[in-house]
Amino acid sequence: MSDIATSPGFWNRGISRRRWIRHLAWVTPGYAGVHARWIEPDWLAVRTYRLNPKPTIRIAHFTDIHHRGDEGRIRDVVGRVNRLNPDFAVFTGDLVEEAPMFAPALDILSTIRCPLYGIAGNHDHWAKVDFRLAKAAFAKTGGAWLKDEAQLAANGRVRLLALDRLPALAEPADGVMNLVLMHYPAWADRLPYRADLLLAGHSHGGQVRIPFYGALVKPHDVGRYEMGWYDTPAGRLYVNSGIGSLQVDFRFNCRPELAVFEV
Numbered sequence: 001m002s003d004i005a006t007s008p009g010f011w012n013r014g015i016s017r018r019r020w021i022r023h024l025a026w027v028t029p030g031y032a033g034v035h036a037r038w039i040e041p042d043w044l045a046v047r048t049y050r051l052n053p054k055p056t057i058r059i060a061h062f063t064d065i066h067h068r069g070d071e072g073r074i075r076d077v078v079g080r081v082n083r084l085n086p087d088f089a090v091f092t093g094d095l096v097e098e099a100p101m102f103a104p105a106l107d108i109l110s111t112i113r114c115p116l117y118g119i120a121g122n123h124d125h126w127a128k129v130d131f132r133l134a135k136a137a138f139a140k141t142g143g144a145w146l147k148d149e150a151q152l153a154a155n156g157r158v159r160l161l162a163l164d165r166l167p168a169l170a171e172p173a174d175g176v177m178n179l180v181l182m183h184y185p186a187w188a189d190r191l192p193y194r195a196d197l198l199l200a201g202h203s204h205g206g207q208v209r210i211p212f213y214g215a216l217v218k219p220h221d222v223g224r225y226e227m228g229w230y231d232t233p234a235g236r237l238y239v240n241s242g243i244g245s246l247q248v249d250f251r252f253n254c255r256p257e258l259a260v261f262e263v
């Protein structure tokens with residue numbers, strides 16, 4: 001605390017304690033608004049989780065880019081992924097909200113220097129994007145755009161189970177790490193099997209999270225799985241808070257996220 005604030009005569013010199021509190025009551029929400037609109041949406045958090053005491057595979061996970069033309073945001077994610085040098089990266093849907101944004105977003109994602117695997121989200125479907133573009137862009141990285149299929153990654157050590165609809169068509173296999181990629185977290189309650197790890201997005205963590213309460217608003221098919229780790233009937237689930245914002249570029253107490261799993 002500064003000298004002036006601790007001076008005994010401070011509160012009596014022209015500005016009362018009550019007046020200060022009134023100023024703070026205005027300034028604090030004002031700052032929170034500026035922070036939520038202009039700072040937090042681009043304040044990428046890189047969170048690393050070691051799931052094995054002696055990990056041999058590093059997986060990067062990002063989701064829900066909702067690209068609306070801010071190329072710097074995707075380039076930041078691509079740069080971070082490339083510097084992390086994972087064995088492979090996964091994307092769990094909602095690249096765009098409108099079809100014309102699809103090709104520019106894919107152009108940037110295709111510069112990821114590790115195999116990138118991905119699935120569609122509801123907004124990609126609603127935008128009626130051309131998924132052939134995604135297949136070409138993801139193949140360029142050595143990965144694949146997936147839809148209701150299984151795909152081996154990391155030299156056959158990981159079996160990706162990519163879900164686009166239920167009931168799930170691809171099933172786990174023995175002798176490999178089974179990793180489910182799905183857009184909707186609540187699907188963890190509807191899978192007929194258990195997997196080693198499930199990754200999902202879609203929730204954006206709520207985008208605005210009230211301290212001691214949680215997400216202010218949740219999309220459909222999120223259920224109780226708002227953000228972070230959960231034990232589910234289908235196995236351990238991680239819900240990523242996503243990169244972009246839904247409709248309005250606004251985040252509070254819910255930073256955009258690149259997750260890294262060491263397994």
Ligand SMILES: [Fe+2]
Binds near residue numbers: 122
């Ligand atoms: Fe979504």
